[in-house]
Amino acid sequence: MSASPPSLPARERAALADLLDELGPDAPTCCEGWTTAHLAAHLAVRDRRPDALPGYGLELLPGGGRLAWWSHRLEDRLRTSTPYAEVVGRVRSGPPVWSPTALPAVATAIDTAEYAIHHEDVRRAQPGWEPRPLPREEQDRLWAGLALHARRAAGRRGLVLRRSDAPGTEKRFGDAGRTVTGEPLELMLWVSGRRGVARVDVS
Template sequence: MTTSSRPLVDRERAELADLLAALGPDARTCCHGWTTAHLAAHLVVRERRPDAMPGLAVEQLGIAAPLTAWSHRLEDQLRESAPHADVVARLRSGPPAWSPLGWPLLARLVNTAEFAIHHEDARRAQPGWEPRALPRADQDELWGAAVLFARRATGRVPGGLRLRRSDVPGMVRRISRAEPPTTVEGEPLELLLWASGRDDIARVEIS
């Protein structure tokens, strides 16, 4: 299978692992308070420790809970006990066979946005970064993720919320129908970053 024909989720995993390996464990990321070592440990624990998933899931909803503290403790244990290169190698190799995140369909649904977002968290914290030029097919896949994430971001703008693709004329998705509508425009990857709360690095226009 050529690089271009590999699923986006697999390419994002490989490129993110390459970047984390090249940056080493102490580089900054756009995740507040996290280095690249924190980010790598988070991604590995997420795939390999089922007992971490409930805490990570409620954290995504903005809920602090004892389960979340346990998930972060597992991440810290891995980060402090294993060399960065080993943690990145586990990320690169993917989840174990018994993990549901190893199922191709579920991996595509759950991991594509996760890897794309965290790939940019690592990239855009470094000097001189520029947006990636992604193929149309990749942007189409990320568009669906951006729409899904935006449903949780409606409270961040006054009135309703619309997403508009800047790379495809006329493609608009109404997320909420309150008035007046706020329109956030950009390429799907940028809209996904904005919808995930990364206002400071997402290249979007809000009107």
């Protein structure tokens, strides 16, 4: 029996680790103030320090960013104390078996968006980047995981997300306010705050 192919989060993780290795620790990312070293440390801490996870969850809530100081302190400590190549190796190898993020259901729920977004954070901060085509089934997975970021982006104004690759398919969050149209990966980037690099139409 042949092994099943790697999941979307696993493929995104591997591709991101390859890119982090290729670029080194000082390359820019789309995360304001972060180099590739900062991003690698963030992902390694997320996998291996369960005490950092509440802070990351709070950041997705209105006003919650100021409560995530402990998570960022752990990232800074790892980044300044551990060789970059070792940190990227931890990103590549994934969480240890005892980590909550090692559970397949948890990984599917939270890693699909996490690694797709951060892969693009690195790709799209480099000169000459172009959008990459994703298979329809991968776009479907990203579409299914839009809700958390989309609710935050909708705020009080409301938001309609509309798929450009699947006419007639849309999600509504609150009252109909702005309508944003694009492929699911582009919509994921837009609702997570990467509006300068997301290829979408806003009306």
